[in-house]
Amino acid sequence: MKYTKILILLFSFFILSHSYSDEKMKYKIYKNLRCLVCQGQNIGDSNSEFAQTIKTVINDKLDEGLNEREVYSFLAEKYGDWILYKPPLKNNSYVLWLLPYVIFILGALILFIFLRKNTIHKK
């Protein structure tokens, strides 16, 4: 009897944690998609007709077994990359992706030159 209770408890815990992670995944996807008919809102935050439909479609796609990346590519195929807050690395988005790294390297270079100059001065 005791073992049965433990098993039921574990099973319930498993089911709850599974559905919690599903919900978390759905919400993550909603948050990463732009509501095309709203002003600066994502799908998750919007109650517009469009957002409601997209949410239902996302839920259906996840139920069909698509993963997060496949859901994004399905919607990007239908609405273009504009629907994605994080656009994929493509010919026209290289600058967008590489610029932070370029700035970081340039900053590090300036810092290095400054520090080196200071060290030489001190010596």
Add this chain to the structure above:
Amino acid sequence: MKKIIFTIISISLFLFFIILFDSLKINRVYNTEELVGKPIPSINLEYLNEDKYFNTSDLSKNQFTLINFFSSWCGPCRKEHKYLISLSEKNLKIVGINFKDKKQNANQFLNDLGNPYYLTLEDNTGKKSVDFGVYGIPETILINKNLLIIKKYIGPIDKKDMNEILRSSGIK
């Protein structure tokens, strides 16, 4: 040393302004340019007044087809309806997809304003319209017999769009 730093900062500022200037040219409004030339999805849609389904791939029988998403509750749909009637009178095949609507209201809408559609289908959940990249209605898609999108219009079509549709479909 100062020269090197000055050069690095100048290059960084130059790059920054180039990108800033370039990003000003980006269209922040969703447009449909990416969809032109792509095929429409092959999906089953239920007839509005019959208990059977139509597969969109059967539209390849027509030389050109205009797919119009409409609803009785949509004001702009009423505005564009007269242009759809004109297009149907010029023998352009028009398919109407009734979007998130009640059957009775949709039929009333078509009785009141006239029926330009040779096929009237329904998408009462709006989910199938996502496959067509629809995000609001009215939306109109012109396809050829290869089921490729030639034009896509977001919002109500006007006289200029109607003439463009006629030209694109070789009627005018």
